[in-house]
Amino acid sequence: MDIAPYLLLATLEGLVQASVLMLTALGLSLVFGVMRVVNVAHGEFFMVGALIAWACGVYIPGPPAVGFVIGLVVAPLFVGGLAWFADWAVLKRINYNPEGTIVSTIGMLYIIQQFALLTFGPDARAVDAPFYYTIRTPWFGYSSYKLFIIVIALALVAGLWFMLRRSKVGLLMRATQFDKETAQNFGIPVDKVYSAVFAIGAMLAAIGGVLVVPNQQAHYLMGTDPLLLSFVVVIVGGLGSIPGTIAAAVLIGLSDGLLSVFFSPTLAKIVSTLLVAIVLVFKPQGLFSGKGARA
Amino acid sequence: MSLHSTEISSVKAAKAAEAEKGKDRFMIIHNGRLFALSLATLSVLFVLQFALSDYLVLALTRILIMSIFAMGYNMLMGYTGLLSLGHAMFFGFGLYAAGLSSYYFGTSLPVSFVIAIATSLVFSFIIGLLALRTEGVSFMIVTLMFAQAAYLATLYFSKITGGDQGLTLPTDARSFSLLGANFDMTSDVVRFNLAFGIFAVVLIFFFFVTQGPLGRLFTAVRENEPRTQMLGFDTYRVRLAAFTLSGTVCGLAGALYALMFGYIGSAFAGFHYSIEALLFTLVGGPGTLLGPLLGTGIMTMLIDRLSGITTAYLIIIGIILIVVNMWFPKGILGTIRERWVPWLK
Amino acid sequence: MAEVTLLETRGLARHFDGLKAVDGVDFTLNVGEIRAIIGPNGAGKSTFVSLLSGRIPPSAGQVFFDGKDVTNLPAFKRVRLGIAYTFQITNIYPSLTVLENIEIAVQNRLKPSLFGGASEAQIQSEAALAAQAVGLGDRIGDTAGNLAYGHQRLLEVAMGLGLEPKLLILDEPTQGLSDAEIKNFIEVVKRVNEAATVLIIEHNMDVVLALADRITVLERGRLLAEGTPDEIVENVAVQAAYLGEPA
Numbered sequence: 001m002d003i004a005p006y007l008l009l010a011t012l013e014g015l016v017q018a019s020v021l022m023l024t025a026l027g028l029s030l031v032f033g034v035m036r037v038v039n040v041a042h043g044e045f046f047m048v049g050a051l052i053a054w055a056c057g058v059y060i061p062g063p064p065a066v067g068f069v070i071g072l073v074v075a076p077l078f079v080g081g082l083a084w085f086a087d088w089a090v091l092k093r094i095n096y097n098p099e100g101t102i103v104s105t106i107g108m109l110y111i112i113q114q115f116a117l118l119t120f121g122p123d124a125r126a127v128d129a130p131f132y133y134t135i136r137t138p139w140f141g142y143s144s145y146k147l148f149i150i151v152i153a154l155a156l157v158a159g160l161w162f163m164l165r166r167s168k169v170g171l172l173m174r175a176t177q178f179d180k181e182t183a184q185n186f187g188i189p190v191d192k193v194y195s196a197v198f199a200i201g202a203m204l205a206a207i208g209g210v211l212v213v214p215n216q217q218a219h220y221l222m223g224t225d226p227l228l229l230s231f232v233v234v235i236v237g238g239l240g241s242i243p244g245t246i247a248a249a250v251l252i253g254l255s256d257g258l259l260s261v262f263f264s265p266t267l268a269k270i271v272s273t274l275l276v277a278i279v280l281v282f283k284p285q286g287l288f289s290g291k292g293a294r295a
Numbered sequence: 296m297s298l299h300s301t302e303i304s305s306v307k308a309a310k311a312a313e314a315e316k317g318k319d320r321f322m323i324i325h326n327g328r329l330f331a332l333s334l335a336t337l338s339v340l341f342v343l344q345f346a347l348s349d350y351l352v353l354a355l356t357r358i359l360i361m362s363i364f365a366m367g368y369n370m371l372m373g374y375t376g377l378l379s380l381g382h383a384m385f386f387g388f389g390l391y392a393a394g395l396s397s398y399y400f401g402t403s404l405p406v407s408f409v410i411a412i413a414t415s416l417v418f419s420f421i422i423g424l425l426a427l428r429t430e431g432v433s434f435m436i437v438t439l440m441f442a443q444a445a446y447l448a449t450l451y452f453s454k455i456t457g458g459d460q461g462l463t464l465p466t467d468a469r470s471f472s473l474l475g476a477n478f479d480m481t482s483d484v485v486r487f488n489l490a491f492g493i494f495a496v497v498l499i500f501f502f503f504v505t506q507g508p509l510g511r512l513f514t515a516v517r518e519n520e521p522r523t524q525m526l527g528f529d530t531y532r533v534r535l536a537a538f539t540l541s542g543t544v545c546g547l548a549g550a551l552y553a554l555m556f557g558y559i560g561s562a563f564a565g566f567h568y569s570i571e572a573l574l575f576t577l578v579g580g581p582g583t584l585l586g587p588l589l590g591t592g593i594m595t596m597l598i599d600r601l602s603g604i605t606t607a608y609l610i611i612i613g614i615i616l617i618v619v620n621m622w623f624p625k626g627i628l629g630t631i632r633e634r635w636v637p638w639l640k
Numbered sequence: 641m642a643e644v645t646l647l648e649t650r651g652l653a654r655h656f657d658g659l660k661a662v663d664g665v666d667f668t669l670n671v672g673e674i675r676a677i678i679g680p681n682g683a684g685k686s687t688f689v690s691l692l693s694g695r696i697p698p699s700a701g702q703v704f705f706d707g708k709d710v711t712n713l714p715a716f717k718r719v720r721l722g723i724a725y726t727f728q729i730t731n732i733y734p735s736l737t738v739l740e741n742i743e744i745a746v747q748n749r750l751k752p753s754l755f756g757g758a759s760e761a762q763i764q765s766e767a768a769l770a771a772q773a774v775g776l777g778d779r780i781g782d783t784a785g786n787l788a789y790g791h792q793r794l795l796e797v798a799m800g801l802g803l804e805p806k807l808l809i810l811d812e813p814t815q816g817l818s819d820a821e822i823k824n825f826i827e828v829v830k831r832v833n834e835a836a837t838v839l840i841i842e843h844n845m846d847v848v849l850a851l852a853d854r855i856t857v858l859e860r861g862r863l864l865a866e867g868t869p870d871e872i873v874e875n876v877a878v879q880a881a882y883l884g885e886p887a
Contacts, residue, residue, distance in 0.1 A: 038432055094621055098432045099378050103577075103620045106380075106570060110613030118607045228443065231436065266451045270444050277440040280433050281425050508747055508763070509754060515744045518733040525693065525727075527719030527748040527803065536754075 005139035010258045016146045016215070018253020019153035020208045022246055024226045025233035026160065027204030029245040032234065034177040034197045037091070037101040041108035043227030045083060045202040048112060049075040049209025050218040051120055057127040057213070068130035068214075075210045076203035082112075083202030087195045096194070109223075116220040124217035149211045156207065157246065164242070173197060225269075229256065232272045235279055328638050329584060333502055336585060337495050344487050352487050358588075358595050359490040360552050361575065363497050365587030367544030368572035373581030374505055375537040376517030377427075380435045381442025382545050382572045384422070387449065387564025389415045389546030391456060394559035397468045404471040404480070404554050411550030412543060419542020423535050442569055449561040461560025469557050486555050493551060497544060498584070504540070505584055505640070513537050517582070545572070574612060577619050580628030583640055589627055644671040645704075646807060646837050647692065647723075652701035653861075654687050661687040663861035664701065669807070674829070674838040676852035678845075678872075684861040685841045686728060689809050692839075693725035694718045706806065720752065722806030726796040726813065728841075734785030738776055738795055741784050742767035745802030770801040774828050790821040797828060808832060810840040814847050826850050849873075 028042050056071035057064060086108055094100040131148075134141040164170035175183045176193045184190050208226065209218075216222070229252060237248030252272065259268040340359070344352050368382050393411035396402045402410065426437045449456045456462070469480040478485050504510055512533045515523040520530050553559045562568075571594075579590025594615075601608035619626065625633055632639040647669040654662040662684045669675055677685050690696045692703060694715035702711045710718055719725075733741050746767045751757030758766075771780050774794040779787065784795055793813060800808050810829070814822045822844070829838060829851055842848050848855060848869070855872040857864040865871075865878050872878055 038436065090617055090621065099435065100620050100624070102380070102432065102435055103378075103573070104617050107613040107616035107620070110609045110616070114607040114610040114613070118605075118610075231440070235436070264451065266447050270447045270451060273440045273444040273447065277425070277437045277444070280437045280440075281428050507760065508751055511740070511744060511747060514736070514740075515733065518735055519731065522727075522731050522733065523744065524716050525695070525719060525725050525731075526745045526799065527716050527752075529714075529716050 005137075008137065009140065009142075010262075011254065012142060012146070014254035014256065014258055015250075016149050016253075017256060018250045019150045020212050021226070021229055021233060021253045022249035023153050023156060023211075024205045024208040025230040025237075025245050025249050026157065026242065027201035027208075028230045029234045029237070029242065030160075030204070031198055031201035033241070034173050035096060035194050037096050037098055038105070039198070039201065040102055040105040040227070041086070041112060042105075042201070042205055042230060043223030043225070044109050044112040044116075045079045045205040045223075046209040046212075046226045047116060047218075047220065047223035048079050048082065049206030050213045050222060051116055051125070051209075051220070052078055052206075053210040053213040054120075054125040054127050054218040058125075063130075064128040065130035068127075068210075071210050071213075072207065076206045079206035080199040080203040084195055084199045087198040091198065092191065092194075113220055113223065120218075120220060122220065124219040126217045127213045129214035145214055149215075152211060156204070160204075161242065169196070228269065228273065232276050235276050329506065329640070330502060332639075333498055333584065336588070337491075337498065340494075341491060344484070344491075349483060353483055354595065354599065356483070356487045356490045356555070358592050359487075359494040360548055360555065361571070361595060362588040362591040363494055363551065364545050364548035365572050365575040365579070365591050366497060366501055367541045367548060369576045369581060369583075369587045370501065370504075370513070370544065371537050371541035372573065372576055373583065373586065374510060374513040374517065375534060375541075377430075377534060377537065378435055378573075379426075379438040379541075379569070380566075380573070381438035381440075381445075381569050382541070383564050383566065383568035384438075384442035384445040385415060385419055385542040385545035386549035386552075386568055386572070387445060387561075388418050388542075389549030389551075390553040390559050390563050391449065391549075392546070393550035394462065394464060394553035395455070397464055397554065398462055398559075401468070404468065404478075405473055408547075408550050408554060411553075412547050415546025415550075416539060416543040419546065420535070420539045422542065423538035427531060427534050427538060439566075439569075442564070443566070446561065446564045446566070449564050453561075457560065459561050461558055461562075464553075464557040464559075480555055480557060490551065490555065493547075497547070498588075501544075502584060509536065514582075570612075570616075574616060574619075577624075577626055578615065580626030580630070580632070583626070583628040583632060585639075586626055586628040593627075645669070646671045646706060647839075648704040649692070650702045650704075652688070652691055652703060653699050654684075654691055654696065655699045660861045662691060662698075665858070665861070665863050667856065667863065669837060669839060671806075671837055672833075673853040674833050674840065674851050676848040676855045677839065677841045677858060678843070678848060678855060679858035679864070682860075683858040685858055686811055687861075688858060689725070689811055689839065689841060693723055693809060695725070719748065719803065719805075722803075723809065724800040724803045724805035724807070725809045726800050726811060728811040728815070730789070730792045730796060732784045732792060732795055732799070734783070736784055737780065738771055738782050738784055738787070738798075739764065739767050739780040741795055742770050742798050742802045745799040746770065749803050767802055770798045773801055773831065774798045775824065790817050793817060793821075793825070794828070797825075797832070801832060805836055807837045807839060810838065810842075812841050812843065814842065814844050822847060 024042070024046055028039060031037065031039050052075040053068070053071035056074060057067040060067040060070055090104050090108070091101055094104060129143065129145040131145060133144040135144050135147065164173060172188050172193050175186070175188055176190050180190055205226070233245055233248045233252050236252065237244035237246075256268055256272065259271070340355070343355060347355065364386050367385070368379070371377050371379055389411045392414045393407040396410050397404065397407040422441055426434060426441065429437050450458050453459070471478055478489065480486060505513070512523070512528060515528070516530050516533050523533070524530050549563065552563070575590040575594050576587050577590065578594055579588065580586030597611070598608060601611055623630060628639055645668055649665055649667045652662060652665045652667070653660070665688060677688065679685050687696070691698050694710070694713060698711065702709060704710065705718065705721055705723060708721070710721065713721075733744070743763055746763050750763055750766065768777070768780055771777050774797050776791060776794055776798060779791065784792065787795065797810070797813065814825055817825060826847060829840070832838060840851065852869055854867065855869055856866045857872060857878050865875050867875070
């Protein structure tokens with residue numbers, strides 16, 4: 001038996017997964033990097049994005065591409081607004097206490113997840129891909145939509161990078177990340193920066209959810225896996241570091257894809273959760289152990 | 296601010312006198328009221344079985360077991376200030392250790408129970424050795440990840456564990472005799488009184504732990520770890536003691552649950568159970584002896600009522616988590632202690 | 641009284657990213673004395689005593705205490721050997737009572753391991769005695785965080801006393817105290833000295849001259865001078881480095 005086709009397929013699948021993961025994990029990483037808090041509800045923002053994409057695909061008439069594009073706009077806006085509200089209603093009021101934020105975002109996880117259950121029901125929902133063109137390889141046909149995911153993800157990451165490095169908003173974020181007190185003294189509206197960062201982080205997850213829906217059905221419990229994998233990526237890649245996050249997303253996405261082809265997905269998940277734990281235990285100099293990590 | 300200049304010779308006499316005085320004060324005031332309250336609580340719990348309906352007695356049995364779980368959690372989170380997000384792993388460990396040994400090796404229930412406690416002790420010690428190298432947010436994530444790996448392992452080895460479906464213990468594993476008496480685990484009365492007895496033992500044990508020298512060190516680490524080091528204590532070992540004690544008692548609760556209700560399943564090791572321990576402790580009052588019982592009682596009854604009304608009762612749990620964390624981080628008994636009753640700890 | 645060495649350092653050094661905070665100090669402290677360490681800001685005084693207490697590890701050199709090489713011992717083990725350290729910035733258990741604060745220290749001395757050792761009653765009464773010794777006897781039930789700053793400093797000392805150390809290191813203990821509080825503090829330290837050797841970092845020269853048997857002057861991480869208070873006051877190099885500006 002020739003192993004090449006399997007390897008190629010696994011690599012392609014891995015790259016697609018890595019792209020979605022990269023977006024989702026960057027959201028988590030951005031929030032941690034600037035605000036020094038961990039958002040456990042991050043996977044739920046992903047899930048809400050996916051469900052909105054499904055709703056747009058089903059209820060908006062016309063070709064699937066129209067619903068897809070509308071979903072790609074509406075989902076991040078809605079989720080961004082939701083995150084903005086959560087930040088205002090909860091996180092600001094507990095002063096972004098690191099441990100309190102984790103407990104609160106667990107609460108949000110339950111609330112968002114159960115609202116999704118009440119609204120959309122327990123069934124998994126499938127969406128048609130916006131286009132169906134199949135790319136031929138010598139062994140199998142491959143969906144061009146999946147390659148499109150990779151392109152979109154790369155474009156968004158480039159955009160995010162540009163925003164952080166070149167724009168004024170990015171400068172404010174980096175200043176806040178560097179030293180909150182000093183930033184405040186220089187008149188940077190740290191409160192607003194925090195709200196914006198939390199919203200942008202959630203929007204990235206929502207876009208990930210929109211992109212994934214044509215491949216994978218939308219479901220109210222689907223947020224767990226992206227959350228877990230984002231943790232893996234963000235912690236392995238070095239918290240708050242964007243290049244590290246991107247590199248880790250590719251590494252984890254590829255290896256998870258490969259592992260899942262050859263081994264059971266449950267085993268792959270066990271390995272990656274243990275990987276996170278071991279990195280945190282034996283490399284405590286990872287950014288988590290910095291100042292203020294202990295409340 | 297005046298100085299009482301004491302002669303060296305009189306110091307010893309003063310020390311002896313103080314020791315006598317201190318002894319009285321210690322026995323009567325410092326500890327006694329909480330001890331009396333604990334005994335009174337136990338009496339009320341015991342009498343409740345004659346007043347409540349069968350359904351509520353069963354509910355109370357479950358509350359007592361889950362309270363032991365929450366009390367174990369509280370030892371680490373409340374008294375020592377280490378917030379774990381993975382204690383379902385210890386509950387699950389005890390549950391599986393007891394259930395599997397009884398299911399596969401046919402060990403009698405007391406033996407399974409002891410096996411579960413002993414292995415839980417070893418397991419929590421090892422996890423503690425690793426996890427306690429981290430602190431704060433890292434510690435929360437590490438415990439969460441270990442617990443997630445443990446949960447996934449119960450699914451991965453579903454041929455042995457029964458996975459999501461779980462395993463029901465065979466009928467001959469539902470009763471045992473000890474010291475000539477026969478205990479039938481399908482009888483509500485037997486189950487309640489057994490759960491009550493073990494709960495009482497754990498409560499009294501924890502009273503002496505928390506109000507004694509070890510509890511003092513737990514509190515010292517919670518309030519100011521660097522200072523505690525500079526007072527000559529190896530705080531890593533203090534935290535490890537708290538972690539091991541906490542994990543072992545949570546394992547005990549899991550074992551009790553498995554053996555009493557004759558069922559083991561992956562769900563008990565899942566994230567949700569870790570959060571329940573946190574929720575019960577937060578609501579009742581972290582760092583108070585009776586807080587976990589109160590929190591477990593209130594939340595279990597609330598969840599019981601709500602799940603009759605809606606399948607999405609978890610929304611309420613989410614809201615309570617956020618609200619308690621925002622406005623009542625000291626929980627019910629913690630707030631009462633702070634305002635009115637300082638000995639309630 | 642024959643002079644017995646309690647603490648000695650040989651070539652003790654600590655560098656922070658190229659900055660030589662403590663740079664090869666040879667230092668000897670005798671049993672029973674009160675030694676003051678003075679020096680201009682940034683002379684490395686706090687770093688030096690942190691090296692003695694083991695709060696930070698040295699870059700080079702050795703520390704001997706009571707005849708033993710303690711260079712590689714962690715802080716908590718040095719405390720058990722008899723080195724007590726009180727922090728420059730008040731460092732207590734703010735939410736516990738005064739008595740509970742001191743009890744933790746006393747427990748380390750009377751009940752060093754979990755099994756055996758003193759009873760709770762003994763621990764409590766010794767803690768009460770330490771509170772009395774610094775003049776906090778009528779405040780043992782107060783929450784430590786609610787005490788006035790001067791009282792919190794005294795609580796720090798009481799916690800040190802609770803350990804009954806051989807050596808008590810006080811890092812700028814009178815900073816922020818009123819004149820009356822300082823006067824009382826001097827008396828407290830004198831009484832402590834009946835049982836323990838005292839090493840005190842102090843800016844206030846009145847306190848230094850009232851207490852110290854000998855004075856060590858540090859400058860830029862190095863030992864500049866050492867001697868009796870009179871010798872130090874007369875010392876030209878010290879005047880240039882430190883006393884040149886009126887203290």
